[in-house]
Amino acid sequence: MDIFLKPLAELLQPPWNYLLGLGFLVILAAPRLVELRREFLDAQMGRRRLEFEKLHLEILKLRLELEALGERQETPELERKLQEIPIVPQPAPAPKRPAPERRGRFREWLTQHPIVTVPIMLLLQIFLGFLMVVFAVSIVAVPFAAWSDKELGLGPGLSVFLALVYGALAWASYKGFVASRSMRKELTAR
Numbered sequence: 333m334d335i336f337l338k339p340l341a342e343l344l345q346p347p348w349n350y351l352l353g354l355g356f357l358v359i360l361a362a363p364r365l366v367e368l369r370r371e372f373l374d375a376q377m378g379r380r381r382l383e384f385e386k387l388h389l390e391i392l393k394l395r396l397e398l399e400a401l402g403e404r405q406e407t408p409e410l411e412r413k414l415q416e417i418p419i420v421p422q423p424a425p426a427p428k429r430p431a432p433e434r435r436g437r438f439r440e441w442l443t444q445h446p447i448v449t450v451p452i453m454l455l456l457q458i459f460l461g462f463l464m465v466v467f468a469v470s471i472v473a474v475p476f477a478a479w480s481d482k483e484l485g486l487g488p489g490l491s492v493f494l495a496l497v498y499g500a501l502a503w504a505s506y507k508g509f510v511a512s513r514s515m516r517k518e519l520t521a522r
Contacts, residue, residue: 456508
């Protein structure tokens, strides 16, 4: 265990520890922050709809109170004012349709031939999942191997650079994995 911790302790001198920590924080936190923002906007739109509905119900309540008051006093003036208050029924919310997706010729061909595409996407998904795991292990293994091998002479800066490169490759593999999985699910749903 000391073999791994000693080079790490030597590397993590300021400013490297700040940069490395910030890089990993961005990599780990960015997708969750985007998801949190999307959920917040959805909740905010629901709150606005509830406020509009509340105002609509208050108008109906006032109209019913005026009708009750008008029945007791039976004044034609109140009845005329009641008829002047417009109450427009709220339209039913229409489901939002996503914008039409621009597809290239290759993607168009893939969607037209699902018999060929589904197995290809499954194999691509397996391959990208394998690459993602290999790159994720390489994020840790390659810099430690470079630090422990004195013949290579790689410094801490190059080791951190290699960790960031393998992190970017793992992220790209993950994005490809997700894209192939969603396309395969889209094709099998048809």
